[in-house]
Amino acid sequence: xxxxEQDPGPFNVPEGATVAFNCTYSNSASQSFFxxxxxxxxxxxxxxxxxxxxxxxxxxxxxxxxxxQYISLLIRDSxxxxxxxxxxxxxxxxxxxxxYFGTGTSLTVIP
Amino acid sequence: xxVVSQHPSRxxxxxxxxxxxxxxxxxxxxxxxxxxxxxxxxxxMLMATSNEGSKATYEQGVEKxxxxxxxxxxxxxxxxxxxxxxxxxxxxxxxxxxxxxxxYFGPGTRLLVL
Numbered sequence: 001x002x003x004x005e006q007d008p009g010p011f012n013v014p015e016g017a018t019v020a021f022n023c024t025y026s027n028s029a030s031q032s033f034f035x036x037x038x039x040x041x042x043x044x045x046x047x048x049x050x051x052x053x054x055x056x057x058x059x060x061x062x063x064x065x066x067x068x069q070y071i072s073l074l075i076r077d078s079x080x081x082x083x084x085x086x087x088x089x090x091x092x093x094x095x096x097x098x099x100y101f102g103t104g105t106s107l108t109v110i111p
Numbered sequence: 112x113x114v115v116s117q118h119p120s121r122x123x124x125x126x127x128x129x130x131x132x133x134x135x136x137x138x139x140x141x142x143x144x145x146x147x148x149x150x151x152x153x154x155x156m157l158m159a160t161s162n163e164g165s166k167a168t169y170e171q172g173v174e175k176x177x178x179x180x181x182x183x184x185x186x187x188x189x190x191x192x193x194x195x196x197x198x199x200x201x202x203x204x205x206x207x208x209x210x211x212x213x214x215y216f217g218p219g220t221r222l223l224v225l
Contacts, residue, residue: 008152032212043204043216044155087154091212099145099206099214103154 003027004090006102014110017078021105023088024070032091033064035073037084038104044087047073078109113139115207117217124195125225131191132220134205140185141207145214146178149202161188195224 006023013019025033033050048055050062050071061074075082088102114137124130134144143162147155159180161167167180179191188207192199200223206214 041202041219041221043219045216098157098160099155101154101156 003100004102006088006105008103010106012108013078018076021073022070023102025090027092029093030090031093033071034089036087039084080109083108113215115215115217117220121221123223126196129193134188134217136186136207143208144188145206146190147204197224200224
């Protein structure tokens with residue numbers, strides 16, 4: 001079973017739409033969670049950390065559900081520039097600083 | 112934020128040759144550097160973890176004699192793909208870390224082996 005699983009998509013949404021991605025993780029010892037954004041042929045860049053209480057950054061909202069072992073990312077009022085692959089990242093408490101990446105969810109925002 | 116560079120950004124080589132990729136942390140000292148590989152439409156797969164002055168720790172299934180890692184200083188790690196073959200063609204990305212839960216990624220190196 002994979003450490004981190006995501007729906008690969010692709011998600012094709014019109015500008016202004018709201019879209020949500022989910023990610024599940026298998027190890028209950030996971031301690032830290034992030035969403036990264038990766039543009040085509042580029043390196044991943046940190047989008048936001050995910051906290052137990054949930055957190056919001058502008059149009060982006062991230063939530064963590066430890067009981068069900070999943071995290072989510074909600075994007076409101078989608079912009080064309082949001083088109084990218086969104087990677088879920090999990091750090092487990094017993095593996096130091098090793099990042100476990102999901103396969104990524106592809107988003108295309110259509111004019 | 113912290114800056115990590117990689118060189119070269121793109122390389123094309125013949126089968127059987129060796130290719131060296133450099134990863135540098137430009138404005139900070141990285142205690143740990145990581146090497147990832149990413150195939151098209153796939154996620155990043157960790158190849159190895161490298162600490163300055165010590166041997167790299169390779170992930171299961173990654174041949175340490177084929178992918179040589181040297182981490183000679185706190186700002187430089189190199190990955191050498193020895194006797195490269197077409198199946199080694201991939202996007203190689205390094206990251207550098209100053210501590211727990213932080214990794215700064217390099218821009219990646221696209222390797223094509225003919």
